[in-house]
């Protein structure tokens with residue numbers, strides 16, 4: 001692990017602060033380190049790896065989607081059966097060391113305020129001020145639990161996909177998996193190999209096959225980009241791309257594991273239930289466990305004092321630049337919320353941010 005730079009107490013002033021040292025923050029910091037600008041990289045986690053360090057141990061490298069390498073350094077050759085959490089955390093640690101990125105951790109940014117010439121950051125390790133900001137805080141710290149009636153009534157176990165550590169601990173129990181995203185499908189398939197499951201989703205899942213090529217990928221990113229430019233919430237990646245049809249998916253379908261049901265209306269003391277509709281009679285199902293694989297929301301609470309939310313619930317961006325606050329860029333949000341998207345967006349955000357700061361200097 002790279003030597004962490006000591007966290008200083010008291011006021012610290014720098015030109016640019018990058019918040020978050022996941023894929024998005026590291027790609028921005030890599031670009032900043034090449035400019036000679038004074039910057040700080042703050043991260044609330046105790047160790048390297050961003051969200052990857054927390055992903056469930058049974059998520060093997062070959063079962064993750066493609067993980068794009070960070071700019072300037074290839075991913076290591078690793079056993080494809082190794083946990084992605086370990087491989088990526090080790091890779092990030094080596095990256096920080098090689099490019100001397102000196103992440104300050106653990107430093108949680110609690111609130112960002114405007115000042116006359118930039119921003120003041122209230123953090124768990126004192127106050128920082130900066131002229132420009134790159135916020136790259138991902139989504140992992142904000143698991144989304146939808147509100148369903150009866151959640152307090154249910155006597156079984158409820159857990160979120162973020163807390164799932166592997167199927168072994170669920171052996172012998174019936175598990176209802178809620179959610180139509182990639183994590184839901186990956187965890188459902190694993191669990192179904194050891195115990196009985198029921199899959200419920202709000203909408204009929206859309207599967208993508210070999211016809212999902214680079215053009216389709218670009219179209220999906222463009223769709224999210226349009227939403228963000230319009231100030232709407234970016235929406236989930238899967239809502240734009242569909243679910244990937246893999247060998248594991250085909251095998252699970254053949255076992256009947258992917259026969260999905262519409263999501264229930266409420267939880268009961270011992271399970272889940274739905275009222276009768278025109279399409280089906282009233283239903284109820286006993287279960288021991290409800291696994292909420294219901295996704296995550298962007299971790300943006302620290303930006304609340306800036307009042308950036310548009311009426312549509314999102315933050316209006318032009319690329320990564322916040323339209324209402326041009327000295328702030330969001331990387332890993334909306335169209336850049338993938339490893340490949342974050343890689344490209346980090347350096348672009350830095351170029352644009354430094355141009356904005358230089359233009360301000362010239363105007364003085």
Ligand SMILES: Cc1cc2nc3c(=O)[nH]c(=O)nc-3n(C[C@H](O)[C@H](O)[C@H](O)COP(=O)(O)OP(=O)(O)OC[C@H]3O[C@@H](n4cnc5c(N)ncnc54)[C@H](O)[C@@H]3O)c2cc1C
Nearest residue numbers: 020022023024044045050051065108109137138332338339
């Ligand atoms: C289960 C799952 C699997 C995925 N698999 C893939 C995949 O295979 N391929 C792919 O391309 N994408 C995948 N993604 C999308 C993935 O999240 C992104 O690709 C990418 O890893 C996210 O990087 P990031 O830097 O934006 O966020 P993160 O990796 O979450 O990094 C954000 C960092 O910011 C820190 N932070 C948060 N808030 C604060 C704060 N207030 N102050 C200071 N620090 C803070 C966090 O501690 C964290 O270290 C997956 C997502 C999920 C949920």
